[in-house]
Amino acid sequence: MYKLLMSVNKEILLLRRDLGGLIILFIMPLVLVITITLIQDSTFKTATETKIPILLVDNDKGEISGTVLKSLGESGSFKVITQFGGKPLNEEVARDKVFDGEYQMAIIIPADLSAGLKAKVDENVNSILEGFSATDSVAAKPEVIIDTAPKEVRLYFDPASQTAFKNAVKSTIDKMISQIETKSIYTAFTEQMGEETTAAFKQESYISFKEIVPMFENKAMVPNSTQHNVPAWTLFAMFFIVVPLSINIVKEKNQGTQVRLRTNPVSYFTVIAGKTVTYLIICMLQFFLMVAVGIYLFPHIGLPPLDLNGAFLLMSVVALFSGFAAVGFGILLGTFAKTQEQSAPFGATSVVILAAMGGVWVPVFAMPKIMQYIAKASPMNWGLEAFYDVLLRNNTLAGILPQIALLFLFFVAMVAISIVYDEKKRAV
Structure with missing residues (x-):
């Protein structure tokens, strides 16, 4: 020793x-x-508390753009900017500002997206109902020619943006539009069937996710x-x-x-x-x-x-x-x-x-x-x-x-x- x-x-x-x-x-x-x-x-903190400013160019002025704008604002993660100097944004300005690194991303919603989606849904619903006798009692509606060609929502990302951020935003927007499509299909069916039940449609997901964290002395152990x-x-x-x-x-x-x-x-x-x-x-x-x-x-x-x-x-x-x-x-x-x-x-x-x-x-x-x-x-x-x-x-x-x-x-x-x-x- x-x-x-x-x-x-x-x-x-x-x-x-x-x-x-x-x-x-x-x-x-x-x-x-x-x-x-x-x-x-x-x-x-940047990812969870700070709101990321993003640009939104609304060429649609319809239900879809309104829902996207509202959902992004309520998410708590984004601050949506639609105007500069009191004037609405256009795609060229938004693209330049994103590619210059001033903003993380820009969302460009095409014109007539909401009307086109509704027309496409109505067309598909009518095709389905033609096989049922119920279509005989459906009142004929005057045809309005609307372009139902596929539309694209263009996304501009800062070249320095991480892939994980891009994928998260794409997934969020895709989920929003999927909910809108689901509601449009539901609405089209009820209208064709002559029922006024659109107010009963709810967009809340039936399946939700809850994270269960370990507890220590009745306190969540969140790292x-x-x-x-x-x-x-x-x-x-x-x-x-x-x-x-x-x-x-x-x-x-x-x-x-x-x-x-x-x-x-x-x-x-x-x-x-x-x-x-x-x-x-x-x-x-x-x-x-x-x-x-x-x-x-x-x-x-x-x-x-x-x-x-x-x-x-x-x-x-x-x-x-x-x-x-x-x-x-x-x-x-x-x-x-x-x-x-x-x-x-x-x-x-x-x-x-x-x-x-x-x-x-x-x-x-x-x-x-x-x-x-x-x-x-x-x-x-x-x-x-x-x-x-x-x-x-x-x-x-x-x-x-x-x-x-x-x-x-x-x-x-x-x-x-x-x-x-x-x-x-x-x-x-």
């Missing part, structure tokens, strides 16, 4: 000589988590940008200790410190244990700092606070085993690297790759199929899933045992390989 404590003390002394690097280990993840969360929270980003960037910060840890090991080899240590009755395992304890303390301090920022600082800068839902202890367990994995990877890299020029760039790059693979930047479900399988091999993915299981899915210790077991086994494997490699290298 005394040798282990002295080894830990040695590592602390080394870190104290590089206070700038040590500060970066804490400041960098804080800047990252604040910046990324601000960006994602702003994007989330926000903070709950996603704090665990993700905490993991990133933890694994970034690979860089200083591997550099310190390389320094000890190149400066002869490791040789002097081995001349003493100190095993390489004790040296590694000292580094493990020291850097685990740093990992846990990073975790506590990130959690404190999420709870106390975020509300003061307009971000949702980090709600732990009573899971702080379990999150600390996940952080501890994630720290083990990070330390193990750093020890392996430092053992294999021969120079600082090898360890530093490779360590930083490998951490970025593991973060990208593990779902820190892009959710795993949004990755290609092959990358979803590869992601399961990233220790960051194990840690991230364990954090989410505890924080968002209200899981227990038994539920996260597979992930924390994988993290600890990863640490054991990395340390074992390092010890074996070091012993073989010295035996040569």
Whole structure:
């Protein structure tokens, strides 16, 4: 135990000589988590709270354009603009403003769309009723020639608009027009049958959707940008200790410190244990700092606070085993690297790759199929899933045992390989 404590003390002394690097280990993840969360929270609010201004050119002046205008206004997502300077918009002006990036989109409703739809529906209804005797009693109506050729609602999108936004708008407009067509068919049938029941038609959908969210202490557990980003960037910060840890090991080899240590009755395992304890303390301090920022600082800068839902202890367990994995990877890299020029760039790059693979930047479900399988091999993915299981899915210790077991086994494997490699290298 005394040798282990002295080894830990040695590592602390080394870190104290590089206070700038040590500060970066804490400041960098804080800047990252604040910046990324601000960006994602702003994007989330843009999509859910802020109304997007869109242009509407109404060449129809009928029921369809009125319904589209009303539905878009009531959706809460769009602010519909139909005039500029007191004059109605035309297609050319709307197109230019959208293509110049001033507006996200423009909707062009063609002339006679409502009248044409009604005429087409009446034509189809008459064709159906001709096969029934009821048509004999239907009073003949004077024919009005109306163009029933297919019409097109033209949509102009800003070239920078995302595909998801375009598809969502198209789906919304298609649903509106489908409801109008359904009502028109219903109205045409009742008129041909000589009944006055059009007022009974209701456009409300028979089937609706309700999202059921998990509850904790009678409170809905709806995830926000903070709950996603704090665990993700905490993991990133933890694994970034690979860089200083591997550099310190390389320094000890190149400066002869490791040789002097081995001349003493100190095993390489004790040296590694000292580094493990020291850097685990740093990992846990990073975790506590990130959690404190999420709870106390975020509300003061307009971000949702980090709600732990009573899971702080379990999150600390996940952080501890994630720290083990990070330390193990750093020890392996430092053992294999021969120079600082090898360890530093490779360590930083490998951490970025593991973060990208593990779902820190892009959710795993949004990755290609092959990358979803590869992601399961990233220790960051194990840690991230364990954090989410505890924080968002209200899981227990038994539920996260597979992930924390994988993290600890990863640490054991990395340390074992390092010890074996070091012993073989010295035996040569």
